[in-house]
Amino acid sequence: MQISKSKALFEKAKNYIPGGVNSPVRAFRAVGGDPLFIKRADGAFIYDEDDNAYIELINSWGPMILGHNNPMIREAVIKAMENGTSFGAPTAREIEIAELITTMVPSVEKVRMVNSGTEATMSAIRVARGFTGRDKFIKMEGHYHGHGDSFLISAGSGAITMGNPDSPGVTKGTAKDTLLAPYNDLEAIEKLVAANKNEIAALILEPVPGNMGLVLPKEGYLEGLRKICDREGIVLIFDEVMTGFRLAKGGAQELFGIIPDMTTLGKIIGGGLPVGAYGGRKEIMEFVSPAGPVYQAGTLSGNPIAMAAGLSMLNYLNEHPEVYTELNGIGDKIVNGFKTSLDKLGLNYTINHLGSMYSLFFTDQEVFDFASAKYSDTALFGKYFQSMLHKGVYLAPSQFESLFLSTALSDDLINKILAANEAALLEIHN
Numbered sequence: 387m388q389i390s391k392s393k394a395l396f397e398k399a400k401n402y403i404p405g406g407v408n409s410p411v412r413a414f415r416a417v418g419g420d421p422l423f424i425k426r427a428d429g430a431f432i433y434d435e436d437d438n439a440y441i442e443l444i445n446s447w448g449p450m451i452l453g454h455n456n457p458m459i460r461e462a463v464i465k466a467m468e469n470g471t472s473f474g475a476p477t478a479r480e481i482e483i484a485e486l487i488t489t490m491v492p493s494v495e496k497v498r499m500v501n502s503g504t505e506a507t508m509s510a511i512r513v514a515r516g517f518t519g520r521d522k523f524i525k526m527e528g529h530y531h532g533h534g535d536s537f538l539i540s541a542g543s544g545a546i547t548m549g550n551p552d553s554p555g556v557t558k559g560t561a562k563d564t565l566l567a568p569y570n571d572l573e574a575i576e577k578l579v580a581a582n583k584n585e586i587a588a589l590i591l592e593p594v595p596g597n598m599g600l601v602l603p604k605e606g607y608l609e610g611l612r613k614i615c616d617r618e619g620i621v622l623i624f625d626e627v628m629t630g631f632r633l634a635k636g637g638a639q640e641l642f643g644i645i646p647d648m649t650t651l652g653k654i655i656g657g658g659l660p661v662g663a664y665g666g667r668k669e670i671m672e673f674v675s676p677a678g679p680v681y682q683a684g685t686l687s688g689n690p691i692a693m694a695a696g697l698s699m700l701n702y703l704n705e706h707p708e709v710y711t712e713l714n715g716i717g718d719k720i721v722n723g724f725k726t727s728l729d730k731l732g733l734n735y736t737i738n739h740l741g742s743m744y745s746l747f748f749t750d751q752e753v754f755d756f757a758s759a760k761y762s763d764t765a766l767f768g769k770y771f772q773s774m775l776h777k778g779v780y781l782a783p784s785q786f787e788s789l790f791l792s793t794a795l796s797d798d799l800i801n802k803i804l805a806a807n808e809a810a811l812l813e814i815h816n
C-alpha cells in the first residue's frame with residue numbers, strides 16, 4: 387500500500403495545524419503510522435489521496451448510516467444551496483425538522499438546534515442547572531460528551547487515546563462541580579447522591595457508551611438511574627450523539643424503554659453536515675432563551691443547508707424502519723463471523739455489540755466500564771488496526787472507540803471484512 391501523498395500532506399499540515407489535524411484521533415497517534423488524507427468517499431468506500439480504497443467501518447464517526455455520498459442527501463443539499471447558504475433568521479425547514487425529531491425521539495417535546503455534539507451537551511448542562519438551581523452534575527468515567535470544560539474530566543474517546551482524560555486548561559473551580567462515577571454501578575451513584583444532597587442538577591451519560599469502546603448497560607442499570615433521578619429531582623440527560631437514530635429510530639431510549647428528561651443529539655441529524663441538538667421535556671426546554679432565562683445562541687444554528695441534509699436523512703429513517711433490521715443484520719453477520727474466527731484461532735478476546743455498533747477489545751476480561759476497558763492491550767490493537775488497514779478495511783484508530791456500520795455494506799463486502807479480520811488476527815499473533 388502506497389501512501390506517499392498522505393505522508394507528504396501530513397508533513398505539510400503539521401506546519402500550519404496543531405499536530406497536523408483538526409481533531410486529535412485523526413493523527414493515528416495511538417496506532418502508529420501516518421494518517422490517511424481522504425480525497426473522497428462513496429457508498430461503503432473511502433478513498434485516500436493516493437487512490438487507495440478502503441471499506442468504511444467508521445463512517446465519519448457515525449453519521450453516514452446509509453453510506454457515503456448518498457444521492458438523496460446530496461440532492462437535498464444542492465437544492466437548498468440554490469437559495470443561499472445562511473440567513474441567520476428563522477426558516478420553515480427548522481420547524482419541520484424539530485417536529486420530526488419530537489415524533490422520533492420519545493423524550494423530546496421541544497428541541498434546539500446547535501452546530502455540534504459539544505454544543506449540545508454544554509447547553510443541556512446549563513439548562514439543567516438553570517432549571518434546578520443546582521450547580522453539580524454527575525458524569526461517568528470514560529464517557530465522552532465533547533470538549534466542553536466540565537466534561538474533560540476522566541473523558542473517553544480522543545481524550546483517553548491521547549493520554550489526556552483530564553485536560554489542562556480546565557480550572558479547579560469548574561472541575562469541582564463534575565462528580566465522577568463508574569458506569570454500570572448504581573451503588574456509586576447512590577453514594578454520590580447521598581454525599582451531595584440537593585446539590586446535583588443533572589446526571590449525564592451515554593446510555594450505551596461508545597467512547598471507551600462499546601459497552602452495554604447491565605440489566606436494570608438505566609432503569610435504576612431513572613428511579614434515582616426521579617427521587618432526587620435530578621435531570622437525567624442521555625447523550626445520544628452516537629446512538630440517536632442509530633440503535634433505533636428513537637435511539638437507545640426507545641430500545642431500552644427508559645425515557646430521560648433531556649437528550650443530546652448530533653451526527654446523523656446533520657446527514658454529515660455539522661449539526662447537534664438538545665431537547666427534552668417542555669417545562670425544562672421552556673427555560674431556554676428567549677422563552678426563558680438560560681442563554682444559548684448560535685449564528686449558524688439551524689443553518690438551511692445542514693437542515694436540508696438532516697431533514698432528508700431523518701425523513702428517510704422515519705419512513706423506512708426496515709433500515710434498522712438491515713443494519714442490525716449486518717452487525718450480526720460481522721460479529722458472528724468475528725466470533726467464529728476467534729474460536730477457530732483459539733483467541734478469547736471480548737466483543738461488545740449492539741445493532742450496528744461493535745468493539746473488539748484485546749482482552750479476555752468482560753468489558754463493562756472504563757476500568758475494564760483499560761485492560762485491553764492497546765499495542766496489540768495498534769498492530770491489528772495497521773493490518774486491517776493494509777487489507778483495505780478502515781477502522782477507528784483507537785481501541786477506545788466503537789465502530790459504526792452502514793447499510794452500504796453488501797454481503798460480499800462483509801465477507802471481505804471477515805476474511806481481513808481473520809488474516810489480521812493470525813498476522814498479529816505470528
Ligand code: PMP
Nearest residue numbers: 502503504530531532625627628
Ligand atoms: N457526545 C458523544 C456521545 C460523542 O460521541 C461525541 C463525539 N463523538 C460528542 C458528544 C461530541 O460531538 P462533536 O464531536 O460533534 O462535538
